[in-house]
Amino acid sequence: MTTTVGIRSRDGVVLAADKRASKGFFVGSKVVQKLFKLDDSTAVAIAGQMSDAEYLVNLAKAERRLLALRRGYPLSVKESAKLIANIVYSGMKNYNPFFVELVVAGVDREGGHVYTSDMSGAITSEDFMSSGSGSPIAYGVLEQGFRPDLNLDETRKLADAAVRAAMERDPGSGNGVDILVVPNGHWNAEVN
Amino acid sequence: MAAEMGRMPFFYNTEGRLVQVDYALQAVARGSTTLGIKTKDFALLASQVKPTRPLLEPAEKVYVIDEHLGATGSGYIGDVTTLVDEVRVAAQRHRLVYDLPIDVRTLSRHLSEHLHSYTMYAVRPFGASIIFAGADELGIQLLQVDPSGTTFKGAGFTIGQHADEALEVIRQGYRPDLTLDEAKALAVRAIEDVNGGKTEIEFGIVRADTRRFELSASAPAA
Numbered sequence: 316m317t318t319t320v321g322i323r324s325r326d327g328v329v330l331a332a333d334k335r336a337s338k339g340f341f342v343g344s345k346v347v348q349k350l351f352k353l354d355d356s357t358a359v360a361i362a363g364q365m366s367d368a369e370y371l372v373n374l375a376k377a378e379r380r381l382l383a384l385r386r387g388y389p390l391s392v393k394e395s396a397k398l399i400a401n402i403v404y405s406g407m408k409n410y411n412p413f414f415v416e417l418v419v420a421g422v423d424r425e426g427g428h429v430y431t432s433d434m435s436g437a438i439t440s441e442d443f444m445s446s447g448s449g450s451p452i453a454y455g456v457l458e459q460g461f462r463p464d465l466n467l468d469e470t471r472k473l474a475d476a477a478v479r480a481a482m483e484r485d486p487g488s489g490n491g492v493d494i495l496v497v498p499n500g501h502w503n504a505e506v507n
Numbered sequence: 508m509a510a511e512m513g514r515m516p517f518f519y520n521t522e523g524r525l526v527q528v529d530y531a532l533q534a535v536a537r538g539s540t541t542l543g544i545k546t547k548d549f550a551l552l553a554s555q556v557k558p559t560r561p562l563l564e565p566a567e568k569v570y571v572i573d574e575h576l577g578a579t580g581s582g583y584i585g586d587v588t589t590l591v592d593e594v595r596v597a598a599q600r601h602r603l604v605y606d607l608p609i610d611v612r613t614l615s616r617h618l619s620e621h622l623h624s625y626t627m628y629a630v631r632p633f634g635a636s637i638i639f640a641g642a643d644e645l646g647i648q649l650l651q652v653d654p655s656g657t658t659f660k661g662a663g664f665t666i667g668q669h670a671d672e673a674l675e676v677i678r679q680g681y682r683p684d685l686t687l688d689e690a691k692a693l694a695v696r697a698i699e700d701v702n703g704g705k706t707e708i709e710f711g712i713v714r715a716d717t718r719r720f721e722l723s724a725s726a727p728a729a
Binding site: 373374376377378380381384385 | 570571572573592595596599600602603606
């Protein structure tokens with residue numbers, strides 16, 4: 316279930332997600348947060364098993380804090396995505412998979428990045444990305460509306476429109492949109 | 508009897524002492540002068556950065572353990588950093604399990620058990636003492652953990668070279684209502700008095716209002 320969207324623009328990245336948690340054909344919750352901040356410059360949008368996703372995000376947070384303390388500067392977006400993908404991959408290989416589809420997005424010294432990882436741990440870098448049951452509908456909007464030269468506010472509107480379109484036609488998505496905007500230059504080289 | 512002790516240095520000697528642990532404490536006493544001062548508003552860690560060879564960058568001496576918590580140590584630096592990493596992992600594990608920052612007592616207890624396990628078997632105990640400064644539900648906390656696993660809680664600690672003399676300087680200058688600048692000046696005085704004058708010092712500070720542990724390198728304004 317769920318619809319999440321991640322878009323890269325020249326000025327930063329935008330994440331968006333609906334707020335519905337489904338229990339089969341029942342709406343289990345109307346106020347679920349599917350966007351998680353790893354720190355001030357990196358965030359994750361989750362679709363799939365909430366428990367798996369939340370555990371994964373907390374584990375990634377802990378590993379990132381440790382690594383940043385040890386080496387003195389935070390992880391890049393790619394490192395964060397790879398870290399999460401490695402955890403998911405080892406889960407799959409141990410017949411204990413994380414039932415998740417994640418969009419890892421953020422800004423680092425090179426600018427904005429959007430990565431996506433499925434439950435096999437495969438990661439790809441994308442200009443825009445959607446996951447969850449509403450993603451085919453969201454992709455329709457994204458394919459029509461995405462241009463590499465969109466500014467941050469236009470990108471935000473596109474993400475909002477994509478999730479709202481999915482909420483209209485996908486029964487697994489609904490109850491409002493959460494949006495997280497991470498502008499470029501948010502990357503802080505200082506740890507702590 | 509003495510010959511027997513020579514073959515079995517990791518068990519109690521005839522006086523009931525663990526000589527390996529005594530030696531570890533001696534190793535700590537050879538380290539650079541390091542101290543911690545606490546009031547109800549803040550805790551301060553300070554460690555002398557020993558003058559080294561030219562062109563060498565000074566070693567890191569005060570460590571962030573988690574947002575609200577820091578540590579410093581004296582003794583073998585390799586042992587200090589290994590112990591620091593041990594507690595950093597413990598702090599993050601606590602966040603994973605309880606979704607809360609670890610309290611200082613639980614963290615020092617973890618380190619204490621870790622150190623103690625190295626006094627039970629025929630292994631080398633860590634040659635390092637650690638001072639923690641942190642903020643938690645109980646307020647500002649300052650704790651010292653020794654190679655034996657013994658934990659001390661208090662308002663002022665000194666370890667390393669000339670620790671006793673440095674502690675005497677702090678005892679004479681300490682008041683429960685010290686300001687942060689006064690405490691910094693006192694720490695500088697304690698370290699410099701016993702090390703023959705001006706020296707580079709690294710600081711770590713945690714405040715009760717912000718509950719954040721922050722490093723501040725080199726000598727302060729005072």
